[in-house]
Amino acid sequence: MPGKEFDGQDDAARHINRLEASGSGDIVQARDVHGGVHFHQAAPSFAVTPSQLPGDVRGFVNRHADLENLSRVIAENHEDPLAPAVTVITGTAGVGKTSLALHWAHSVRAHFPDGQLYVNLRGYDPGQPAIPEQVLDRFLRDLGVPATSIPVHLEDRASLYRSLLATRRMLVILDNAATASQVRPLLPGAATCLVVVTSRSRLSGLVARDGAFRLSLDILPEEDAVALLSTLIARYRKLDQRHELVELARLCARLPLALRIAAERAASRPMMRLVELIADLRDESALWDALTAEGDDDADAVRTVFAWSYRALPEPAARLFRLLGLHSGSEFGLPAAAAIAGISALHARQQLDVLVGAHLLEQPAPGRYEFHDLLRAYAVDQVRHLESPETRAESSQRVLGWYLHTADAAQTRIAPFDRYKLTEPVPTDVIPLAFDNYDAALRWYQLERANLVTATQAAAEANSHATAWQLAAVLRAIFMHQNAFDDWLTTSSIGVDSAERDGDRSGQAEALESLGRAYFQSRRLEEAETNHLAALAIRRSIGDRFGEAVSLNTLGLIGLRRRQLDDARSFFEQAGEIFSSLGERRWEALMRSNLAETLCEIQQPQAAIDILVEVLSVFRDLADQASEGNALYHLSWAQRELGDIASARDSIDQALRIAEDEDNQVWRAHWLVELGNVQCAAGQPEEALVAYQRAASIQRRLGDRSREAFALDGAGQAYQRMGRFEEAVDFYRTAASTHQHLDDQWNLAQTLHRLAGALDHIGSAEEAQTLRGQALDLLSGFADPRTAVLRQRLSEA
Numbered sequence: 194m195p196g197k198e199f200d201g202q203d204d205a206a207r208h209i210n211r212l213e214a215s216g217s218g219d220i221v222q223a224r225d226v227h228g229g230v231h232f233h234q235a236a237p238s239f240a241v242t243p244s245q246l247p248g249d250v251r252g253f254v255n256r257h258a259d260l261e262n263l264s265r266v267i268a269e270n271h272e273d274p275l276a277p278a279v280t281v282i283t284g285t286a287g288v289g290k291t292s293l294a295l296h297w298a299h300s301v302r303a304h305f306p307d308g309q310l311y312v313n314l315r316g317y318d319p320g321q322p323a324i325p326e327q328v329l330d331r332f333l334r335d336l337g338v339p340a341t342s343i344p345v346h347l348e349d350r351a352s353l354y355r356s357l358l359a360t361r362r363m364l365v366i367l368d369n370a371a372t373a374s375q376v377r378p379l380l381p382g383a384a385t386c387l388v389v390v391t392s393r394s395r396l397s398g399l400v401a402r403d404g405a406f407r408l409s410l411d412i413l414p415e416e417d418a419v420a421l422l423s424t425l426i427a428r429y430r431k432l433d434q435r436h437e438l439v440e441l442a443r444l445c446a447r448l449p450l451a452l453r454i455a456a457e458r459a460a461s462r463p464m465m466r467l468v469e470l471i472a473d474l475r476d477e478s479a480l481w482d483a484l485t486a487e488g489d490d491d492a493d494a495v496r497t498v499f500a501w502s503y504r505a506l507p508e509p510a511a512r513l514f515r516l517l518g519l520h521s522g523s524e525f526g527l528p529a530a531a532a533i534a535g536i537s538a539l540h541a542r543q544q545l546d547v548l549v550g551a552h553l554l555e556q557p558a559p560g561r562y563e564f565h566d567l568l569r570a571y572a573v574d575q576v577r578h579l580e581s582p583e584t585r586a587e588s589s590q591r592v593l594g595w596y597l598h599t600a601d602a603a604q605t606r607i608a609p610f611d612r613y614k615l616t617e618p619v620p621t622d623v624i625p626l627a628f629d630n631y632d633a634a635l636r637w638y639q640l641e642r643a644n645l646v647t648a649t650q651a652a653a654e655a656n657s658h659a660t661a662w663q664l665a666a667v668l669r670a671i672f673m674h675q676n677a678f679d680d681w682l683t684t685s686s687i688g689v690d691s692a693e694r695d696g697d698r699s700g701q702a703e704a705l706e707s708l709g710r711a712y713f714q715s716r717r718l719e720e721a722e723t724n725h726l727a728a729l730a731i732r733r734s735i736g737d738r739f740g741e742a743v744s745l746n747t748l749g750l751i752g753l754r755r756r757q758l759d760d761a762r763s764f765f766e767q768a769g770e771i772f773s774s775l776g777e778r779r780w781e782a783l784m785r786s787n788l789a790e791t792l793c794e795i796q797q798p799q800a801a802i803d804i805l806v807e808v809l810s811v812f813r814d815l816a817d818q819a820s821e822g823n824a825l826y827h828l829s830w831a832q833r834e835l836g837d838i839a840s841a842r843d844s845i846d847q848a849l850r851i852a853e854d855e856d857n858q859v860w861r862a863h864w865l866v867e868l869g870n871v872q873c874a875a876g877q878p879e880e881a882l883v884a885y886q887r888a889a890s891i892q893r894r895l896g897d898r899s900r901e902a903f904a905l906d907g908a909g910q911a912y913q914r915m916g917r918f919e920e921a922v923d924f925y926r927t928a929a930s931t932h933q934h935l936d937d938q939w940n941l942a943q944t945l946h947r948l949a950g951a952l953d954h955i956g957s958a959e960e961a962q963t964l965r966g967q968a969l970d971l972l973s974g975f976a977d978p979r980t981a982v983l984r985q986r987l988s989e990a
Contacts, residue, residue: 243308243335246366247557249299250292252424252453255417262408263297266387267304279380279388279403281396284410286317286567287450287495290391291368293410298366298389305387307361310335312379316371317393318523318566319573320647325378329354330679332379339896340676345715347378355382362386369566373398418442418452425456429463437467444474446494450565454502454552461550477501499571502551509540510547514554515579516588517564518572521651522644524563528626529644532595533588535622561640589651591620593660596648598625599637600667606634608670610779610817613703617663638671642680649684658695662688662704669707673714676896681711702731702740706747713751716935722751739780742771746784753791756939758977762791779820782811786824789831796978798831805831819860822851826864833867833874841871862891863900869907878914885911899940902931906944909951918954925951939980942971946987965990 266278282290298309310332314323329350333343336357344350358381370376370392376399380388390396390405399405413421419438426433441459445451459470477497503511513534517525520533531541545562548554554562564572576585598619604612606628619625628634638645645668652661665688672681688704709724729744731737749764769784785804792801805828812821825848832841845867852861865888872881885907892901909924925948932941945968949961965987972984 242306243310245311245335246298246302246309247295247311250296252421253292253296254420254424255413256289256293256296259293259408259410260297260300263293263389264301266406267301278384278386279390279399279405281390281392281399281405281407282410283392283395283407285412285448286393287448287565288410288412289449290410292449294366294368294389294391298364301364305362305364307363309364309366311366311368313368313523314370314375315523315566316369316375318369319518319570320521320523321650322371322375325375326350327679328379333357339894340678342896342898343678345678345717351378354379358386359383360385364389367391370394370396372396373402377403412447413442413449413452415439415442415447418445418447421449421452422456422459425453426460429460430467433459433467437471440471441467441474444471444494445498448495450567451495451498454498457550457552458502458505474498474501477504495567496571499553499568502553503571503575506547506551506553509536510544510551513541513544514548515572515575517554518569518574518576519585519589520592521647523566523569524557524561525644526562526640527560528599528624529592529595530562532620532623533592535588535591538624586655589655590657590660591623593648593652593655593657593664594620595623595625596641596645597660597664597667598623599641600645600664600671601625602627603634603638604667604670606631607638608674610819611670611673613663613666613669615663615667617659638675642677646680646683649687653687653691656694658691659697659700661691662695662697662700664688665691666700666703666707669710673710676714678711678715682708682715685711698731698735699737699740702728702735702737702744705731706740706744709747713747713754718751718754722748725751738771739775739777742768742775742777742780742784745771746780746787749784749787749791753787753794756794756975756977756980758791758795762788762795765791778811779815779817782808783820786820786827789824790827793827793830793834794977794979796834796982798834801831802828802835818851818855819857822848822860822864825851826867829867829871833871838871838875842868842875845871858891859895859897862888862895862897862904865891866900866904866907869904869911873907873910873914878911882908882911882915898931899935899937902928902935902937902940902944905931906940906947909944909947913947913951918951921951922948922955938971939975942968943983945971946983949990962990 263280266280282294284290302309312323312328312331314328316322326347329347330343332354333350334340336354338353338357344353360383362385363381365379365381365386365388367376367379367388367390370390371394373396376390376396380403390399395407395409396405400407412418419435419442422438422442441455442452445455455470455474459467462470474497477500503514506514513530513536516533517530520529527538527542527545530545531538534541534544536544545554545556549556549562553568554564556562580588594617597615597617601612601615602625626637628637645664649661649664649668652658652664665684668684669681671677672684685704685708689701689708692698692700692704705724705728709721709728712718712721712724725744725747729741729748732740732744745764745768749761749768752758752761752764765784765788769781769788772781772784785808789801789804789808792798792804805824809821809824809828812818812824825844829841829844829848832838832844845864848864849861849868852858852864865884869881869884869888872878872884885904889901889904889908892898892904905924906928909921909928912918912921912924925944929941929944929948932938932944945964949964949968952958952961952964969984969987972980972987
């Protein structure tokens with residue numbers, strides 16, 4: 194936009210910018226002695242103080258020098274007092290890098306009162322490593338940033354992340370990093386934060402470019418290795434000789450991971466002489482030496498211990514261990530483990546307990562399990578050698594089917610009116626979860642979020658394309674309600690490709706629609722339109738009338754968002770006719786409600802009212818409260834346009850009662866703005882100001898910046914009606930800044946028009962005229978009655 198940038202340097206704008214940086218905070222209203230209402234800033238703070246460190250390590254011994262070196266990073270001033278301290282702990286696999294980092298982190302938590310962030314970057318996992326975009330998305334959410342406020346691009350996410358941590362004392366643990374490029378976007382920019390990275394790589398780039406301190410972790414000294422073994426077996430074995438423990442430590446290459454597994458096996462056989470266990474391990478080592486050539490000694494020793502412990506397992510536990518190597522994620526729950534093995538949850542729990550007891554699995558939380566990356570690689574190796582391709586395919590399909598049908602059950606609770614009906618049957622010996630309510634379904638989704646994405650990828654890679662695209666289709670409704678744009682775009686893209694490979698044209702259209710909705714909801718309208726047009730073409734070619742109408746509706750919504758109102762009206766009318774012919778009452782009512790909104794925009798409020806009165810009875814009959822409330826919101830708007838303020842107030846009050854009954858903040862915040870509009874029209878600007886305040890406060894927490902801007906613009910109007918023009922200017926400027934940032938030219942033009950009017954009253958006529966010229970330029974791309982009226986007012990002024 195030419196001319197002045199609305200950079201938010203006035204009081205209201207500075208307030209908004211600070212709140213955006215902090216990810217939280219409310220606009221608080223208070224009355225002055227004259228009865229007026231002021232907005233002022235509540236102290237910004239994190240919505241939560243993250244405390245994400247996994248549990249400390251049982252039986253941690255020695256490493257005193259290494260712990261002192263880590264603590265020195267806190268105590269000493271490093272060369273650049275403005276840069277964050279970064280420590281890289283390097284060493285071979287299984288040497289105890291993670292254990293050292295976590296043990297030390299727990300000991301210094303008090304130094305970081307603003308919290309600790311932890312992520313496993315899976316740099317050496319057999320699956321896909323974590324990418325910085327995904328990690329930043331999770332960190333930002335964990336820091337209280339609403340989903341809709343998380344930027345799309347990596348650089349913008351990293352910038353917001355650094356802003357959030359700029360004045361905080363936080364500890365960040367980046368575990369199992371593979372490369373410096375994986376780590377660098379996750380580094381804070383403030384010296385008040387400390388980052389600890391663990392990696393098998395030396396990460397020389399971080400040392401050279403970012404000034405990281407490197408701590409190279411060696412295998413345990415003999416004394417420490419023996420001490421670790423003694424600590425772990427002391428309660429179970431009393432007669433072991435030191436020289437035997439020395440030999441056992443040697444066979445484990447004095448690596449903590451191998452030592453813990455060996456100690457567990459020794460502890461579980463208290464009556465068996467240690468010399469016999471050592472002989473077993475020597476035999477295993479000799480066998481391994483015969484099967485490998487010129488391998489890494491430490492790696493061979495670790496794998497030898499794995500094999501030694503694995504072969505001692507009961508067969509059911511050994512089978513489950515190797516089948517779990519087929520799971521697409523390194524972390525999983527009990528029901529997924531039962532599904533992959535085709536056994537009951539009870540039997541799965543028993544076998545998992547055996548594996549945890551043998552240190553072949555870790556249990557980070559009740560009912561949740563994960564592999565060390567080395568052990569997962571070993572499980573993958575075993576399943577490939579010991580199970581037939583048919584058995585592996587069946588196991589994979591069982592667990593993928595479990596995710597698919599459990600996600601379907603979650604979708605039913607989270608978004609009952611936006612379900613995708615599956616055609617894939619439930620695999621044999623699989624029992625998907627069921628959910629009693631919305632909260633239970635949402636908790637499951639949040640727990641399994643990463644696995645749902647990797648399951649979609651795994652299904653596509655296994656050529657289970659029907660499962661892949663249907664899983665993407667099922668997840669659409671959940672992602673839509675959670676604004677999980679990264680996951681949504683990833684799974685939908687996979688779905689489009691898989692449906693095409695599967696030769697399922699209907700599935701391809703479904704996946705294209707999902708991808709289009711993800712782009713639409715993330716305000717990428719050109720990509721949204723491209724995908725919806727492609728879905729429409731397929732649906733017309735295969736005679737899918739229902740799908741055709743759904744695509745037409747979405748194209749209408751794109752037209753409405755772009756303010757191409759004639760196109761929007763045409764799409765809604767076409768879709769409505771199709772739904773009517775198919776007997777789809779709810780969908781027809783939705784189309785007519787969307788059409789009514791379009792009629793309000795083109796200043797035909799009576800025609801909108803006639804439609805809305807009819808569709809309200811349909812929504813009430815179907816108990817579709819979301820659609821009923823939205824129709825009441827539009828009805829209030831139309832009634833207000835006609836000057837029927839009493840009816841408008843009754844309609845918006847009914848809508849807000851629905852939001853209260855359902856305790857739905859999204860609805861409440863959106864509809865409160867209309868309440869403020871009605872109160873302004875009724876000559877009650879102070880009451881309206883309270884409604885706008887509540888709406889803006891909720892929208893900030895939800896992260897909907899566009900709707901927050903509408904509420905702030907409303908506050909400006911209320912102040913203007915009260916004759917408090919300087920305060921009106923502050924809020925108009927802030928709303929304009931947001932509209933400009935979102936490239937919302939129509940609403941920016943409206944706000945500039947109002948801002949110019951307020952500036953006239955405080956003696957800033959020259960700036961007011963400049964803004965009117967800018968508003969006129971913005972309106973050049975629109976041609977509808979409301980635009981014509983605004984253009985005339987601007988020109989006359």
